Amino acid sequence: MNPENNPDNHVGARQRPSPFARIERLPPLAVALYLALLAITVMFFVLIVAYVAARLRSGVPTGLHPLPRYFSLSTIVLIVSSYTMAQAPRLYAQDDLASLARGLGATLLLGCIFAGLQVLGWRELMMYGTPFSGPGSQSSGQFIYLISALHVAHLLGGMLFLLAFLLRVIHNERDAVRTLVFIRNPYYRRQLRLLSTYWHFVDVLWVVLFAVFLFMY
Template identity: 75%
Template sequence: MKSEHEHENQVGARHRSSPFGRIEGMPPVLVALYFALLSITVMFLILVVAYVATRLRSGAPTGLYSLPRYFSLSTIVLVVSSYIIAHAQRLYAQDDLGGLARCLGATLLMGSVFSGLQILGWRELMTNGVPFQGVASSSSGQFIYLISALHVVHLVGGMLFLLVIMLRVVHADRDAVRTLVFIRNPYHRRHLKLLATYWHFIDVLWIVLFAVFLFMY
């Protein structure tokens, strides 16, 4: 007859092997992030489907206007920012708070440049004959403004979170004791992971959106 301890171990093993067990084993903030990313994905999927449907329904040939070159430049900038922030956790593991602060600062700068290029892209759209007339407009071109703007809003949300983390890193780097406490706190490591995950998601999301615009514009 199995002992009570062996029975508990088997139950625990089955619990951990199930999808729900893995979810329950995650930190709540990580679960919340994944649900938020899922919600964002669904929202943009709906908008993209509506854009493509409106574009096809209009019957206008693709390539009628050129996609703003600033959108192409902003895509490159965002990819570079994603590459930069990928080094954040390595720098944290190496106790290099100075390098981590520079990494986060460079990522923040790239995010700001991306947002600025998006605004310039909107101006170029207007120049190309696609004026912004509001969300209720039946023109498929209006979806480009809406989708791009919503993406920028989500990026800015990530930038604010990044700014908070960067300020904490800079503050901790000024004192040896604060540096030690900061490095040994798993709370900060988790936040860096959340930030990197969110930033990479926003990067991939824009690449997909840009590809849709490129082939359907």
């Protein structure tokens, strides 16, 4: 073939898109978040497999004790918090920082309630005869404490970022010029989107964990 007739040699010829083009366009903060979510998913998957294996080895029949009711209440609370967080991008797009601050504040409050209900759930586990350690403890029971505590720790990490963003929203909402600059800044829009992604991920993760506990406890 004549090189001159090869369309790939023409100036301005269309280049084939790289399969990594979309990844290269992602901002570093988004890449870091997605890698963190992948690592968290793998970690909890390993823990769930280890819990199920320990539960089956124990020989104790499932359903012997009911799952703590505070775990059920905390699940409802976290699902509601996912709904309030889902409103945040819409309120941001509507330049309604006052409503955005209220929505983020409600999400933060629901996160605190969830953490408190988890602690009450641990106390209820002890009442059912599932201590974390000691002569009466079982490895499968210890996994419940470990998995739920790790989930709460990841939720608290998200709450810290949520609090920081909420304080920034409250600060900028008090002045019209700061409000305009804040709303038009793509960096803050990206931060809110990544924060929402993380929060929904943590919510879905707990629903999966709760379902495993519900059928295997």
